[in-house]
Amino acid sequence: MERVIRLRLAVLFLEKFAEAAIFPFMALLFAERLGTGTAGLLIFAAFAGATVAGIWAGHLADTRGRRRVLVPAEAGRALAAAALALAVLPETRAADPVLAAWIAALPFLALAIAAGISTPTAEATVIDLATPERRRQIYGAVYWVTNVARASGTLAGAAAYGLWFGWLLAGIAGLAAAVTLALALALVETRPVERPAPFRPAEMLAGYAEVLRDRLFLRYAAGxxxxxxxxxxxxxxxxxxxxxxxxxxxxxxxxxxxxxxxxxxxxxxxxxxxxxxxxxxxxxxxxxxxxxxxxxxxxxxxxxxxxxxxxxxxxxxxxxxxxxxxxxxxxxxxxxxxxxxxxxxxxxxxxxxxxxxxxxxxxxxxxxxxxxxxxxxxxxxxxxxxxxxxxxxxxxxxxxxxxxxxxxxxxxxxxxxxx
Structure with missing residues (x-):
């Protein structure tokens, strides 16, 4: 249990650090090279892709188990961050800044989708293990790690933006690869599913309808x-x-x-x-x-x-x-x-x-x-x-x-x- 919680906190730190270090500054990069309108569309596409991916992943993690979803999602995050680093690094990017920005757009969207898949799955892993006696302690740690990661990610992104931004992305890709390896080796399945059923959209909609029928949960979500x-x-x-x-x-x-x-x-x-x-x-x-x-x-x-x-x-x-x-x-x-x-x-x-x-x-x-x-x-x-x-x-x-x-x-x- 303790090992799984520590792994979740590691994933959470990486997720929030990367979010703070990458997304605002990639928005700035897109705005500088493609214009604010195009940048806004790309950010919206990333938001929409992460949202749809999260809804899909939430159903899969409940019906197929957490590990089957979380490990591939973190591997995808590492690959997307590495591809984004290659697109942004001065040594490898295209000579044309506009073309380079368009090349960077695809791994940027992939990174957002990978994060969207990982987030609800990793959160459900903690819920599986958070006994009533330890919920405050665990979620106190979650809150603290989230804020430390966001603060340090913002500082890192601001300091690296420009010549060193690509190397920061490469470092994030390396961290994501290390987290993926740790998950693959040490993550214990917290929701075992012996016979995963094939994905059926109707089942997914029925599952979400069941969640949304809970009035107390909806009151909590609204608050x-x-x-x-x-x-x-x-x-x-x-x-x-x-x-x-x-x-x-x-x-x-x-x-x-x-x-x-x-x-x-x-x-x-x-x-x-x-x-x-x-x-x-x-x-x-x-x-x-x-x-x-x-x-x-x-x-x-x-x-x-x-x-x-x-x-x-x-x-x-x-x-x-x-x-x-x-x-x-x-x-x-x-x-x-x-x-x-x-x-x-x-x-x-x-x-x-x-x-x-x-x-x-x-x-x-x-x-x-x-x-x-x-x-x-x-x-x-x-x-x-x-x-x-x-x-x-x-x-x-x-x-x-x-x-x-x-x-x-x-x-x-x-x-x-x-x-």
Whole structure:
């Protein structure tokens, strides 16, 4: 069990590191060489391909076993990353930058599809092993690894973009190959299937229909998607609103010491604050909150989260923004592990990978609301957006607290909890 959990955390780190290091910067590369319209279409195609692949893989992992899906998916990730590296490396790419970008588009799409296949399968593997006693601990580790991987991946991508970007991709391909080898040698099947049935689209649709008939699971999925939609606005609405502020914002003006930041600089400071707090404080918060109930952590966490985003939606005061960024980060540290752990309690045993695929679809749709946030800058008053953030955060918390209460209060997990 411990070995499988460690392998899952390794896959998770690679997945989130690669996502942060590759996708934003490949979008920038496509925009520079092919134009923003074409780049947008390629990113959308990657999103659509990963989504469809995840839905298909979720069904296969539930009907054929996790190992049969996860190992080939990780091998595909390694091959796609290697092909993308070859297309991007200055030593091997085509002399024509436009042609080179089009050559890179195919392995880029393949990489997104491989990630889409891997994600719900790997998540279902953890759900298979996450006993009620260890869910908080396991999902606390999942949350921490996710944030460390995203932060380090973003830094690596930003530092390598340009001459060294291809070598970064080659390194990711090497890591993916090592993870694939480890999975092939050490991954124990957590859902054995003696006689895998042939793929039938009608069976797949029936399996997803069964997952979607669970009203409590749908309530959970809605709460998670809503919380992600609010959180996504940090990198979209808040970033653009602060980035478009004129002049500078005073940070320190005391005893001859003067420090002011422009809008983009202030937003960068808030992102650094958020990232450092998550990486440094996540283990400490889990220790301090270990005796709190899930409902208590969700209630307090979402209250802090909603209050923090309410201020980030309208304020231009540097210290107020810094203080409430810390507040929403602490809230996120409190609610994230129990929120993730609820998935293990709710996912039906015969459809765990399909449930994970549904959650990943909700995650991707929630992130798309970031575009609406960007479009709202300059057209919707900040106080209105702040009120929407507050309402969205509180509603997400209410939904998830209600789900947690039903799960905790069910004498027999399952049917009684889902009424």
């Amino acid at each position: 998670v998607a809503l919380s992600l939609a609010v959180a996504a606005q940090l990198a979209h609405y808040v970033a653009v609103r602060l980035g478009s502020l004129p002049g500078t914002i005073k940070l320190i003006d005391w005893s001859g010491l003067h420090l002011a930041l422009d809008g983009p600089g202030l937003f960068g400071l808030l992102r650094i604050e958020n990232g450092l707090m998550v990486v440094a404080l996540a283990p400490l918060v889990q220790i301090l909150a270990r005796n709190m109930s899930d409902t208590g952590r969700l209630t307090i966490g979402f209250a802090l989260f909603a209050a923090g985003f309410w201020v980030l939606g309208w304020s231009t005061d540097a210290w107020l923004l810094i203080g409430f960024t810390a507040l929403f980060t602490v809230g996120e540290l409190l609610y994230a592990p129990p929120k993730l752990a609820l998935m293990a309690a709710l996912a039906p045993e015969a459809g765990r990978s399909r449930a994970a695929a549904v959650m990943n679809l909700g995650f991707r749709l929630a992130l798309m609301t970031g575009a609406a946030g960007v479009a709202a800058v300059g057209h919707v008053p900040p106080q209105v957006m702040a009120a929407l953030f507050l309402a969205g955060g509180l509603l997400a918390g209410w939904l998830l607290v209600d789900v947690a209460r039903r799960v905790e209060g069910a004498a027999v997990p399952g049917r009684a909890a889902r009424r």
